Amino acid sequence: MCGFVGVLRAEPGKPDRHDHSSFLKRNQVITHRGPDDEGYYTDEFVSLGFRRLSIIDLESGHQPYHYEDERYWMIFNGEVYNYVELREKLKKEGYTFKTESDTEVVLTHFVSKGEKAFADFRGMFSILIWDKQEKKLVGARDPFGIKPLYYMQKEDEVIFASEKKSITLVEQFEEVNPTALQHYLSFQYVPEPMTMTEGIKKIEPGHYFVKKYKEPMVFKQYFHATFQPITTERNWVNRIQNVLYDSVNVHMRSDVPVGSFLSGGIDSSIIVAMAKKFNPQIKTFSVGFEREGYSEVDVAKETADKLDVPNFSNMISAEEYSKKLPKIIWHMDDPLADPACVPLYFVAREARKHVTVVLSGEGADELFGGYNIYREPDALRLFQPMPSAMKQMVNRVASVLPEGMRGKSFLERGSTPLSERYIGNAKMFEENEKEKLLTTYYENEHYQKITKPFYQNVKREHPVNQMQYIDIQTWLRGDILLKADKMTMANALELRVPFLDKEVFRVAREIPVHEKIADGTTKSILRKAARGIVPDHVLDRKKLGFPVPIRHWLRNELYDWAKQLIHVSETDYLINKSLVMKLLEAHATEKGDYSRKIWTMLIFMLWHQIFVEGVYSIEELQMEDEIVSKVATYR
Secondary structure (H helix, E strand, O other): OEEEEEEEEOOOOOOOHHHHHHHHHHHHOOHHHOEOEEEEEEOOOEEEEEEEOOOOOOOOOOOOEEEOOOOEEEEEEEEEOOHHHHHHHHHHOOOOOOOOOHHHHHHHHHHHHHHHHHHHOOEEEEEEEEEOOOOEEEEEEOOOOOOOOEEEEOOOEEEEEOOOHHHHHHHOOOOEOHHHHHHHHHHOOOOOOEOOEOOEEEOOOOEEEEEEOOOOOEEEEOOOOOOOOOOOOOOHHHHHHHHHHHHHHHHOOOOOOEEEEOOOOHHHHHHHHHHHHHOOOOOEEEEEEOOOOOEOHHHHHHHHHHHOOOEEEEEEOHHHHHHHHHHHHHHHOOOOOOOOHHHHHHHHHHHHOOOOEEEOOOOHHHHHOOOHHHHHHHHOHHHOOOOHHHHHHHHHHHHHOOOOOOOHHHHHHHOOOHHHHOOOOOOOOOHHHHHHHEOOOOHHHOOHHHHHHHHHHOOOOOHHHHHHHHHHHHHHHHHHHHHHHHHHHOOOOEEEOOOOOHHHHHHHOOOOHHHHOEOOEOOHHHHHHHEOOEOHHHOOOOOOOOOOOHHHHOOOOOHHHHHHHHHHOOOOOOEOHHHHHHHHHHHHOOOOOOHHHHHHHHHHHHHHHHHHHOOOOHHHHHOOOOOOOOOOOOO
């Protein structure tokens, strides 16, 4: 687990001292991703910089790594868990190895198979490989987007980085992408490949690129996460158990201590229970809030006790939460209005005191049908036989019913096509709300512009499979994996996600809907597979995720902070701030629960302070101790 930066120049030429100094800054600003080692390679076309968090082959895993008389140079962030098997295969083909690292295996396999090698890797990765002889840069990102890879094309160079700040730091600009902002207000994150910064994009998951000298970048997809249910299989429980045990086993390959996050739910519990087979005293880590009803720490401790594994936990106060927000948003690179990113930061900080690697349960919901919203198609089945004209009539009737009236939402959802109502697990502002809120609204940038191409790929699939597919393409990489990578790497902690394994997905993609959504619950077949492995008290618990009490805090502990942030934010050129203030006041006086919409705006304003207004210095944001928020004293 590491971080890197790369610059590919359009014309050959040795970088001068100023350019090299700037390149060092790009690499050093992500020291948190790799505090153990750094390395550099520069020639007339390319500069590669690397920060290492040592996990496998601690002595010999230095990067940039070269091969074949220095023809190939590689920087590689992540882990390829099947490197042991690939190395044995390559040995039989006549290749020899100098180290025990997965890095050498990754580059050797690329030398053997070229771009086809990426489809063979089982793991999480972003990779840059420079071929000096062919004057060609090749890069790739893992199938689900666990590891990030940003890039910016300029006339004289292309810049690549594990974090966006490595690009913007030297460019000294942070121009807001207004299209990205408009979509952020719908999704609560910036949908890929966009970022909130004009001109900077992400390589998409399951894709690689080739950039030859004097030629444009060419992108190709090597992995596509589609569902293909089969109805002849009956042995789902054994298949799921076997593939998960195998995945957890390979995900525990490490030369440093491995622990696991543990909440009160089934996903992390099954990971811990299976990991215990390979490490009986695996350490587990949990987090909660000092408000009743917003903590799963007690349930997690009960699970740890019954599994007989150590558990470490901490509780977060509203004051701690708000003090860490600037640092957390800086690490995020782009605004993410999911309040759960903050507790994830705190539990990662606690885990780093004990281990260097943690396992986590991300991806189980998307693969096995775990979100409650996936039960909606069954609840709305009575609308299915209705003619389109009748649905339209029902929708018109529902639209004139008073807000909050019982049955209004049910009628609206039932009479609206899935592709027009479902954009993923979070939907913040409607289009008519964004039109009032934004100073510039683009009618051709409706949120369906993001989701429509995905729906076209699965238009003949069951609605539940469609929803899972949409979430994998949007919510999973835009929210879940973004915060997982950023919050753990902020603490120099490697996070591994055994559910998001290619072999696990091969099983999950074949499971019929009636096996996933059954018995009045979600993830039905996964719960059956977990029975006898995890303690009974977690099997049928309602999914909570990381519950965060912002609804209460914005009426009490964080009200003054929020009001002051809205007041001083220099976002008037983008946002009608008076509407945001009205939302806050309406929420504070309990005229409605507008907490998530308010939080979406507050996080953007804080991001704008950090990256556009420059209210905080990089030195402050990199400090390990608590940052005193400037919101109340600015100006």
